[in-house]
Amino acid sequence: KILLGATPAAIALFYLGYYVQFNGVPADQYLDIAQDTDFNLGTSNFTVEAFFRCESDATVGDYHCIVSFGWDLQLYWHDDSFKFWAQDGSSYFIDGSSFNTGNHSANRGAWYHVAVTRESSTFRIFLNGELMDTATSSTSFGTPTEDSSIGRFGPNNNLKADGRISNVRYILGTALYT
Numbered sequence: 001k002i003l004l005g006a007t008p009a010a011i012a013l014f015y016l017g018y019y020v021q022f023n024g025v026p027a028d029q030y031l032d033i034a035q036d037t038d039f040n041l042g043t044s045n046f047t048v049e050a051f052f053r054c055e056s057d058a059t060v061g062d063y064h065c066i067v068s069f070g071w072d073l074q075l076y077w078h079d080d081s082f083k084f085w086a087q088d089g090s091s092y093f094i095d096g097s098s099f100n101t102g103n104h105s106a107n108r109g110a111w112y113h114v115a116v117t118r119e120s121s122t123f124r125i126f127l128n129g130e131l132m133d134t135a136t137s138s139t140s141f142g143t144p145t146e147d148s149s150i151g152r153f154g155p156n157n158n159l160k161a162d163g164r165i166s167n168v169r170y171i172l173g174t175a176l177y178t
Contacts, residue, residue: 018166019051019053019164019165019166020150020151020164020165020166021163021164022151022160022161022162022163022164022165023055023162024056024064024160024161024162029151029160030149030150030151030152030160030161031149031150031151032147032148032149032154033147033148033149033150034147035144035145035146035147035148038172039069039073039144039148040141040143040144041069041072041073041118041140041141041172042140042141043121043138043139043140043141044118044172044173045117045118045119045120045173045174045175046117046118046170046171046172046173046174046175047115047116047117047169047170047171047174047175047176047177048067048073048075048115048116048117048169048170049113049114049115049116049167049168049169049176050066050067050075050113050114050150050165050166050167050168050169051111051112051113051114051164051165051166051167052064052066052077052082052111052112052114052161052163052164052165052166053109053110053111053112053163053164054077054106054108054109054162054163055108055109055162055163055164056108056162056163061078061159062078062079063076063077063078063153063159064076064077064078064159064160064161064162064163065149065151065152065153065159065160065161066082066114066150066151066161066165066168067148067149067150067168067170068148068149068152068153068154068155069144069148070144070145070146070147070148070154070155071087071089071142071144071145071146071155072086072087072088072089072141072142072143072144073085073086073087073141073144074086074096074153075114075116076096076159077106077114077161077163078096079103080103080104080105080106080107080108081100081101081102081103081104081105081106082100082101082105082106082112082114082125082127083096083097083099083100083101084096084099084100084116084123084125085099086123086137086139086141087141087142088139088140088141088142089141089142089143090142093137093139094123094135094137098135099123099125099133099135100125100132100133101114101125101127101132101133102127102132102133105127105132106127111164112127112128113126113127113128113129114126114127115176115177117175117176117177117178118175119175119178120138121136121137121138122134122135122136123135123136123137124175124177124178126177129177150165150168151165
């Protein structure tokens with residue numbers, strides 16, 4: 001299943017290869033995706049990917065949230081690298097502090113493709129097609145209790161992206177890159 005879950009105009013922009021510009025400031029500058037069982041990952045294989053270009057400092061601690069499924073799945077650009085967090089509903093079992101693309105791997109002002117996959121109990125994070133890190137966990141994701149978002153961390157309505165996001169893709173059931 002491929003889900004982009006945004007307004008028809010936003011979907012058209014992603015399909016046509018354009019980007020959406022986020023500036024991290026206005027309260028309404030993000031894309032929300034209504035809660036749906038398609039975001040209940042459990043222990044399923046999946047792929048989450050996007051192109052991102054960080055433009056400037058973000059609003060809180062220079063975290064730029066690209067995609068979040070509430071607390072349960074979060075993909076950020078932070079401190080010149082991409083970081084991924086996964087939660088079982090109460091605690092993180094994959095921590096972006098240790099599962100990321102590496103120090104200074106993604107500079108501000110340049111386009112990068114980032115992808116995170118889960119195949120069985122193996123998590124992988126890729127940067128521009130290169131495997132950057134792996135982590136192992138058979139823990140089940142929690143069930144999201146908030147809307148999923150592109151361009152912000154939905155549960156707290158903060159950590160908004162200040163940059164350009166394009167071609168966000170989420171595939172449930174398939175680890176596209178291994």
